[in-house]
Amino acid sequence: MADEEELEALRRQRLAELHAKHGDPDDPAQHQAKQREAEVRNSILAQVLDQSARARLTNLAFVKPEKMKAVENYLIQMAQYGLLSGMVSEPGLIEILEKVSQQTEKKTTVTFNRRKVMDSDEDDDY
Template identity: 45%
Template sequence: MADPELEAIRARRLQELQMQYQGKGSGMSGPGQMNMQEQQRATQERQEREEELRNTILTQILSQEARARLSTIALAKPDRAKMLENILITNAQRGAIREKLSEEQLINFLEQVNEQTSKKKTVVTYDRRKTAIDDPDDDDDDNID
């Protein structure tokens, strides 16, 4: 009863079991592990391509000094720098930026963005309530002899 189809199924199953046994060390088994690794690799490659594209666009629209200024901002406030990069890239894609921005132009742009995005300052005023102790008409000192 040496059916070639049955032998092929047995060989495939044996290979799957061996893959599962080898994959147990990492906590996952078989084809799922390979698929997950491929997905992670694909995601990482996509992120790297997007980052390269961002850097290319920023290099095209910012002078060297402006790029250095943006890098300094990224060190201090990464979320703010990312937002500024997104705004600059969007403006460049729409055609609003036609030439490289100098450092002075970038500073002016930063000031405009800060004015639009800054929250209103919260002003705290202390309103001291007057009590009987503070009443100028109340002179308790009169009864002391």
């Protein structure tokens, strides 16, 4: 009996920790906060991107959503610091995309470790 009570207490504690860490998906306040954040992001992006640049960014979301998020974050940060002069056009967005791509590009290298196989009399049977 005591073991079952302890186990249930541990389950409740773990569930509370998970809710604190990740949030409760059914929590209406958290849902509203995410919705407000999305509205603010969209508002800022609407102010800094012209129509063609916005369309290109939307198309990018279908192909590479993580890159689209990185570009959005970059644009929002630049706008907040006042580093954008006027609206960003499609060519300007392409330059930003190239910068973000260079920063996030994964460099892969392949190395071969060759091992010298010792010759033995047993291998001469082929």
